[in-house]
Amino acid sequence: MNTNPTAVSRTDQIERRLLGVPCDVWWSCQDAAYLAFSPQFPGLVCADAWSSLGAINRLENEIRRVLMTEPVPA
Structure with a gap:
């Protein structure tokens, strides 16, 4: 168990980014x-055919997937 209160999980780092x-x-x-698009991820x-929020949610999920594949800084 991680007892360091300042340690930030990989998932938290991605959400903050x-x-x-x-x-x-x-x-x-x-x-x-x-x-939906982002200039940082061209x-x-x-x-999404039904809602703009649905398109944004899908984009965010794809960005999360891309960020998860990036190497973790040492």
């Missing part, structure tokens, strides 16, 4: 869906 990631969402008539675009 995610708070600073700008993102935007727009409606695409061509795709008939809301599209290769990720997520869509």
Whole structure:
């Protein structure tokens, strides 16, 4: 068990990083869906046909997945 109160878990680090990631969402008539994107992660675009929040949630989950694959700093 980790008894260091200042230690931050990997998941907490990712969530804190995610708070600073700008993102935007727009409606695409061509795709008939809301599209969410972030300039910090230009290769990720997520869509949801029903809600803008759904598109943002999907984008956040994809960003979390990318951040989990990054090496942990020493």
